[in-house]
Amino acid sequence: MQPFSTHTGKVIPLDRVNVDTDQMVPKQFLKALTREGFGRILFYDWRYLPGEKPNPQFVLNFPRYQGASVLLTRANFGCGSSREHAPWGVKDYGFRVILAPSYADIFYNNCFKNGILPAELSEEQIEELFQRTEKEEGYSLTVDLPSQTVTDNHGLKYNFDIVPSRKEVLLKGLDDIGTSLQHEKEISAYEKANAATATMFDPVDIKNYANGR
Amino acid sequence: MSTPKTLYQKIWDSHVVHEEPGLPAGAGQPALIYIDRHLIHEGTSPQAFSGLRAEGRKVRRPDLTFAVMDHSVPTKDRTLPIIDTDARLQFEALEKNCRESGVRLFDMHSKHQGIVHIIGPELGITQPGQTIVCGDSHTSTHGAFGTLAFGIGTSEVEHVLATQCLVQSASKTLHIEVKGKRPAGVTAKDIILAIIGKIGISGGTGHVAEYGGEAIRSLSMDGRMTVCNMTIEGGARAGMVAPDETTFAYLEGRPFVPRGKAFQEAVDRWKQLHTDNGAKFDMTVELDAKDIAPQVTWGTNPGMVTGVTARVPDPGSFRDLNDQKATERALIYMGLKAGTPIVDIPIDRVFIGSCTNSRIDDLRAAAQFVVGKHVARSIKQALVVPGSRGIKAQAEKEGLDKIFIAAGFEWRDAGCSMCIGMNADVLPPHERSASTSNRNFEGRQGKDSRTHLVSPLMAAAAAIAGHFVDVRDFDVAPVE
Numbered sequence: 001m002q003p004f005s006t007h008t009g010k011v012i013p014l015d016r017v018n019v020d021t022d023q024m025v026p027k028q029f030l031k032a033l034t035r036e037g038f039g040r041i042l043f044y045d046w047r048y049l050p051g052e053k054p055n056p057q058f059v060l061n062f063p064r065y066q067g068a069s070v071l072l073t074r075a076n077f078g079c080g081s082s083r084e085h086a087p088w089g090v091k092d093y094g095f096r097v098i099l100a101p102s103y104a105d106i107f108y109n110n111c112f113k114n115g116i117l118p119a120e121l122s123e124e125q126i127e128e129l130f131q132r133t134e135k136e137e138g139y140s141l142t143v144d145l146p147s148q149t150v151t152d153n154h155g156l157k158y159n160f161d162i163v164p165s166r167k168e169v170l171l172k173g174l175d176d177i178g179t180s181l182q183h184e185k186e187i188s189a190y191e192k193a194n195a196a197t198a199t200m201f202d203p204v205d206i207k208n209y210a211n212g213r
Numbered sequence: 214m215s216t217p218k219t220l221y222q223k224i225w226d227s228h229v230v231h232e233e234p235g236l237p238a239g240a241g242q243p244a245l246i247y248i249d250r251h252l253i254h255e256g257t258s259p260q261a262f263s264g265l266r267a268e269g270r271k272v273r274r275p276d277l278t279f280a281v282m283d284h285s286v287p288t289k290d291r292t293l294p295i296i297d298t299d300a301r302l303q304f305e306a307l308e309k310n311c312r313e314s315g316v317r318l319f320d321m322h323s324k325h326q327g328i329v330h331i332i333g334p335e336l337g338i339t340q341p342g343q344t345i346v347c348g349d350s351h352t353s354t355h356g357a358f359g360t361l362a363f364g365i366g367t368s369e370v371e372h373v374l375a376t377q378c379l380v381q382s383a384s385k386t387l388h389i390e391v392k393g394k395r396p397a398g399v400t401a402k403d404i405i406l407a408i409i410g411k412i413g414i415s416g417g418t419g420h421v422a423e424y425g426g427e428a429i430r431s432l433s434m435d436g437r438m439t440v441c442n443m444t445i446e447g448g449a450r451a452g453m454v455a456p457d458e459t460t461f462a463y464l465e466g467r468p469f470v471p472r473g474k475a476f477q478e479a480v481d482r483w484k485q486l487h488t489d490n491g492a493k494f495d496m497t498v499e500l501d502a503k504d505i506a507p508q509v510t511w512g513t514n515p516g517m518v519t520g521v522t523a524r525v526p527d528p529g530s531f532r533d534l535n536d537q538k539a540t541e542r543a544l545i546y547m548g549l550k551a552g553t554p555i556v557d558i559p560i561d562r563v564f565i566g567s568c569t570n571s572r573i574d575d576l577r578a579a580a581q582f583v584v585g586k587h588v589a590r591s592i593k594q595a596l597v598v599p600g601s602r603g604i605k606a607q608a609e610k611e612g613l614d615k616i617f618i619a620a621g622f623e624w625r626d627a628g629c630s631m632c633i634g635m636n637a638d639v640l641p642p643h644e645r646s647a648s649t650s651n652r653n654f655e656g657r658q659g660k661d662s663r664t665h666l667v668s669p670l671m672a673a674a675a676a677i678a679g680h681f682v683d684v685r686d687f688d689v690a691p692v693e
Binding site: 015016017018020022023026027028030031032033034035045074075076079080081082083084087102103104105106109110113114163164165176177179180181183186187190191194196203 | 227230231233242243245247256257259260263268270273284285297299300302303306336348349350363364365366367368369371372375376377378380382414415418419446448450468469479482514535536538539542633634635652654655656657660661
């Protein structure tokens with residue numbers, strides 16, 4: 001996974017609460033076999049008119065926000081479906097950082113598997129950033145993970161919290177599976193000690209089983 | 214005496230494989246936890262298998278992994294070729310991945326096929342005290358058995374395939390107590406919608422919920438699964454109900470459940486799975502069942518919900534500016550005017566199905582309402598999609614299919630169907646459904662479609678009337 005340390009980029013404001021992952025990648029795109037190409041799909045139904053013409057009303061199509069790589073949004077971002085296609089779309093579009101007051105649990109988790117930093121700021125700080133983004137064309141922010149800060153060119157500086165282990169995963173671009181496999185002995189020991197639950201009971205006569213209740 | 218523990222803490226503690234020394238999980242530091250059962254489906258697993266292959270890794274425990282085709286399967290004639298090429302390629306990929314790795318697959322022709330969260334419990338794969346994951350947020354359903362079950366992303370699916378473990382941080386705990394008896398016409402679906410209406414769709418974020426109280430205890434397993442299923446819609450990744458005699462009776466005799474002496478031993482173990490007296494929850498929510506009316510959603514998330522006797526709310530009635538804007542947007546999308554009585558909203562299509570409400574109790578509830586009646590002329594389509602082929606067979610044995618067909622419903626084969634519209638069962642643009650599914654997000658059932666979430670009983674009644682009605686005005690038998 002691509003490591004994340006510091007990122008400076010143009011900010012785009014998505015002024016909606018409770019953006020769910022169905023909006024990021026609608027169901028008709030869940031039949032893919034690969035992780036690629038979801039940047040074009042991101043926010044599909046909001047972003048495109050029939051015939052995949054860009055909808056000029058939607059913020060991703062505003063000329064002033066082209067090339068943005070910091071997504072500024074509202075509370076409970078990424079709620080709903082567990083589809084990792086959503087963060088694949090966010091990443092493939094070119095976003096490295098999301099700034100919001102809160103995130104839904106599964107989406108938040110998925111971001112860390114894809115080298116995206118979902119930073120949490122307070123409602124007031126997010127509101128201030130919305131205003132600054134609105135006011136200044138080309139407004140950009142620097143998000144520094146080692147120091148856990150968000151700064152702009154006008155002296156604004158916000159700190160954000162992040163669990164140390166998650167920070168390390170992003171900073172080093174760690175392969176989770178590789179790390180877990182280092183505990184292979186402990187996994188095997190667990191399986192031996194918990195045979196009652198970690199062993200599959202052979203199904204009884206499943207061929208003739210019809211759900212009778 | 215040891216410190217009293219919640220049910221969640223007991224299951225968590227018994228599944229920790231590795232913790233970084235000196236870093237207690239409570240501090241947000243993750244632990245490696247063991248996964249007892251891993252369920253996969255065609256939609257979120259192909260990339261996980263390709264990831265394994267690219268790294269030269271193997272499925273560690275194919276015997277603990279179960280696969281099923283559900284999201285994109287047709288609910289009409291399955292002997293015909295699949296014309297949706299993308300869906301077909303996904304089915305083929307799942308078949309190949311399962312064959313190569315030795316994972317048991319219930320393909321679309323298996324008589325045990327069904328929605329992943331329906332067949333897990335139905336076949337007895339789901340058992341109390343387990344950890345269960347699946348690349349699907351409604352994995353919370355399995356918590357009805359006193360399991361810790363939650364949805365994961367595809368990278369985590371790959372992680373579980375490779376290691377049978379997951380890196381997780383412990384969640385906070387939320388106790389939801391629903392006191393008293395459910396009034397007639399008020400179902401498990403109404404309870405969970407009322408809970409989400411109360412706590413909001415992010416009210417449970419960061420928490421695992423445990424449900425208790427008379428109104429929960431008195432539910433059948435089917436009803437408890439409905440409640441746990443929609444826990445994720447309130448933000449909590451997992452919801453659970455401590456197992457009891459209802460749970461044990463449901464499980465006994467199912468194919469993957471131990472028999473005889475082994476079953477008794479399992480029950481003895483399962484009886485330990487409850488929250489100890491004096492254990493502390495991080496948050497507590499209380500509702501009284503007598504205050505709950507049949508629920509109907511009016512907006513574009515499950516928290517935008519109200520009782521059937523209420524009206525579509527005015528955006529100005531919300532204090533928070535973001536809520537006002539969201540309500541305005543939702544009403545435009547839904548084509549609704551503030552102040553409209555819920556019972557005046559006309560319906561185009563009715564969908565009875567999904568992992569929330571497609572079990573036998575749901576079908577019985579809907580069938581007993583529609584028997585001898587007919588769907589309104591204004592209804593363009595009324596679909597009944599059983600959650601599994603097992604449920605379909607059982608319903609047919611009871612003659613429910615005939616009741617539905619005589620009343621003007623279509624009787625289909627098992628799958629996710631119009632809950633997500635990945636197959637041909639799509640709600641057309643600007644049409645309005647009464648749906649027993651779990652999400653009313655924009656475009657969920659089809660682009661520009663308008664979803665109202667309700668119980669099976671309310672959906673059946675809306676189909677007959679052509680608009681929402683209060684089922685309490687009818688003589689209905691108590692149902693789940």
